[in-house]
Amino acid sequence: MRTDLLGDPIDGLDEALAAVDAFDDALVTGLLRPQPAQTDGLAALAAALGGTPLAALVAEAADKAAAGAAGEDHFVALAAGRTALLGSVHDALTARVREATGRPAAEEPAQPVDGEEPVANVLSAARAWLCDLARAGWRGIDHELVGGAAPVVSAMLPEPRLRRQATLLDGFSAELAASCPGATLERVPVRRWADLWSRALLLTLPGAARTPAGSTATGRLLPLGVDVQEHATAVQAQVHAVFEPADGTPPRLVRAAVSAPKPDTVVGAGLWQLLRPRMSLLAAVSEGRAMELDAMPVTAEGDLVWDDARARAGEPAEPFATARVALAAAGDPVTAPLDRHPARLAVPVLLEGYAAEREDDGPLTFAVAGHRLAVDTDRVPAAGPLTPEAIAASGACLGLLRWDAGEFLLQPLAVETTVRKKTVAVHAGAWAGGTTDKAGVRAEKAATDAVAVLRERAGKLLRS
Amino acid sequence: MFRRSGVNNPFDVHGRSALPVWERSSAARVVPPARPRKLAKVPFVELADGRLQGVVSSGSDTGRVYVSSIAAGTYAFACSTNNNRPCGGARGSFCNHIRALVTEAFLQYGAQRVARYLKADTSDTEPDAHALVAAMAATRPAQGDTSAAAPVFSRLLRHLAYLEREPATGPLPEMQWFPPTRAAA
Ligand SMILES: [Zn+2]
Numbered sequence: 001m002r003t004d005l006l007g008d009p010i011d012g013l014d015e016a017l018a019a020v021d022a023f024d025d026a027l028v029t030g031l032l033r034p035q036p037a038q039t040d041g042l043a044a045l046a047a048a049l050g051g052t053p054l055a056a057l058v059a060e061a062a063d064k065a066a067a068g069a070a071g072e073d074h075f076v077a078l079a080a081g082r083t084a085l086l087g088s089v090h091d092a093l094t095a096r097v098r099e100a101t102g103r104p105a106a107e108e109p110a111q112p113v114d115g116e117e118p119v120a121n122v123l124s125a126a127r128a129w130l131c132d133l134a135r136a137g138w139r140g141i142d143h144e145l146v147g148g149a150a151p152v153v154s155a156m157l158p159e160p161r162l163r164r165q166a167t168l169l170d171g172f173s174a175e176l177a178a179s180c181p182g183a184t185l186e187r188v189p190v191r192r193w194a195d196l197w198s199r200a201l202l203l204t205l206p207g208a209a210r211t212p213a214g215s216t217a218t219g220r221l222l223p224l225g226v227d228v229q230e231h232a233t234a235v236q237a238q239v240h241a242v243f244e245p246a247d248g249t250p251p252r253l254v255r256a257a258v259s260a261p262k263p264d265t266v267v268g269a270g271l272w273q274l275l276r277p278r279m280s281l282l283a284a285v286s287e288g289r290a291m292e293l294d295a296m297p298v299t300a301e302g303d304l305v306w307d308d309a310r311a312r313a314g315e316p317a318e319p320f321a322t323a324r325v326a327l328a329a330a331g332d333p334v335t336a337p338l339d340r341h342p343a344r345l346a347v348p349v350l351l352e353g354y355a356a357e358r359e360d361d362g363p364l365t366f367a368v369a370g371h372r373l374a375v376d377t378d379r380v381p382a383a384g385p386l387t388p389e390a391i392a393a394s395g396a397c398l399g400l401l402r403w404d405a406g407e408f409l410l411q412p413l414a415v416e417t418t419v420r421k422k423t424v425a426v427h428a429g430a431w432a433g434g435t436t437d438k439a440g441v442r443a444e445k446a447a448t449d450a451v452a453v454l455r456e457r458a459g460k461l462l463r464s
Numbered sequence: 465m466f467r468r469s470g471v472n473n474p475f476d477v478h479g480r481s482a483l484p485v486w487e488r489s490s491a492a493r494v495v496p497p498a499r500p501r502k503l504a505k506v507p508f509v510e511l512a513d514g515r516l517q518g519v520v521s522s523g524s525d526t527g528r529v530y531v532s533s534i535a536a537g538t539y540a541f542a543c544s545t546n547n548n549r550p551c552g553g554a555r556g557s558f559c560n561h562i563r564a565l566v567t568e569a570f571l572q573y574g575a576q577r578v579a580r581y582l583k584a585d586t587s588d589t590e591p592d593a594h595a596l597v598a599a600m601a602a603t604r605p606a607q608g609d610t611s612a613a614a615p616v617f618s619r620l621l622r623h624l625a626y627l628e629r630e631p632a633t634g635p636l637p638e639m640q641w642f643p644p645t646r647a648a649a
Pocket of ligand 1: 530532543544551552553554559560561562
């Protein structure tokens with residue numbers, strides 16, 4: 001991999017991000033009565049979109065918002081403009097990653113299929129709440145305003161077609177609730193909350209959460225590692241893997257995800273326990289096995305929609321061996337238009353021959369070919385055997401290349417270390433399917449007890 | 465929590481770590497995950513509706529639970545059984561259920577977040593649960609009416625409803641914004 005390319009400047013990137021930042025700053029104090037600095041921020045967003053199909057729409061919305069008179073459609077237009085700008089950032093970063101990995105791109109995804117639309121009422125309620133948020137600004141949030149999301153989320157949660165909206169709003173509003181009142185916040189996660197706000201707003205539009213038309217996958221699935229994402233009341237585990245089609249077409253990278261809502265007290269190993277029964281692939285990952293797929297549904301973005309009935313355990317397959325043999329030639333999936341955002345970048349890579357460096361308490365970096373790549377050890381799930389210490393002592397790292405806050409980062413999925421002259425692989429997702437590791441067994445027991453208590457108490461309380 | 469700067473702040477690490485500019489990070493960690501704790505004594509605790517509230521198991525009767533709460537700011541407290549009988553211990557001051565609630569909230573959310581939510585002045589030191597309970601009790605808070613029990617109960621049902629939802633395998637791209645963190649509350 002050409003890691004040296006990751007540190008080089010990218011044309012137009014700073015300009016696009018400056019416009020995004022200008023708009024994001026305007027959301028900090030809210031758009032109820034915009035001050036001159038805020039109207040400048042709105043104008044910067046509109047100017048950056050000049051000459052694009054969104055130009056007129058965003059310019060009008062920016063004018064209305066600058067006058068403190070933005071309606072729902074104007075907020076939606078601003079969110080769309082911001083999303084388009086970050087989409088262009090995503091594309092530039094993806095092109096750079098492709099140069100660095102030298103891997104081929106898969107085909108462009110098809111257009112989304114028409115589907116049955118979810119109930120509109122709850123989506124309009126979500127939209128109204130998000131517009132109130134934009135008017136109040138992050139500095140203006142209080143418990144009453146943030147609490148307005150609770151009935152929306154409760155109405156969305158039972159509806160499978162609204163899972164994406166529900167999960168996002170639930171995590172976002174919990175974060176806002178923990179940050180109330182906004183007036184006394186020491187610092188504001190400016191880009192993050194603008195990201196979540198604009199994404200949530202766009203997901204209230206009809207068809208926004210539709211997935212592109214997919215096909216089916218038949219062949220061999222070789223897991224590379226597991227990425228875990230969680231907020232207080234949701235968890236998702238995403239397995240990244242190389243898929244070798246049985247029809248002899250070129251191998252490509254795919255993902256398989258399983259997610260679940262959860263009470264906030266279910267954490268650590270409890271997350272694996274929730275997810276494990278729904279996806280046999282997690283057990284295969286722990287056992288170091290491939291899986292044979294038979295007509296498994298797959299979206300045009302390369303997401304397998306997992307069905308245990310369409311998979312069976314295959315031969316042993318070591319992820320580092322897979323990475324060394326198959327990763328370089330595997331095609332990267334193409335991201336659907338609305339999903340283009342730098343936060344979506346999670347590109348499997350294999351890094352070897354680096355020097356792990358850490359100054360004082362600073363971040364861990366891998367120095368390779370004159371470039372330093374920051375290592376995001378914080379993303380490694382606590383319920384697993386991979387530790388920051390093992391990563392710092394490693395000689396090879398299988399990870400996800402990401403980009404955040406202006407730079408590329410490496411999220412380790414697994415490392416190879418040398419123990420008594422023998423190479424040992426340690427995987428972040430090793431406990432996904434279960435474990436005999438002493439610490440792991442203890443964590444599993446604690447998690448089982450926690451859920452048992454919740455269910456038992458729920459039973460007693462509901463009967464009385 | 466991210467409001468404080470200082471060496472004790474577990475989230476301060478991001479200022480110096482792999483995420484150099486917290487304000488310009490899409491993946492900035494804002495709320496630390498709940499720390500694991502034993503749930504038998506206090507199966508449910510939450511900071512919501514302007515209260516620290518939860519459900520506390522009875523020490524003597526395994527079939528009984530108490531719904532306990534303290535309001536932010538005023539510390540107005542309430543405690544009653546799930547059958548809406550007032551708690552005998554919560555006449556005039558905090559009962560043992562409320563004390564247990566605060567202790568477990570500290571475990572789950574971290575001292576700073578609880579103290580801050582309750583608007584308890586702890587002068588930026590790391591408060592302990594006993595000290596916080598004593599400080600709040602010293603203000604002679606009013607006894608709240610047990611009408612708080614109904615909303616706590618409905619919040620609990622909402623909480624438990626998460627356990628009833630089935631896992632699903634359709635991708636949730638939005639979860640990319642919610643990376644885990646090894647730093648607990
Ligand atoms: Zn009591």
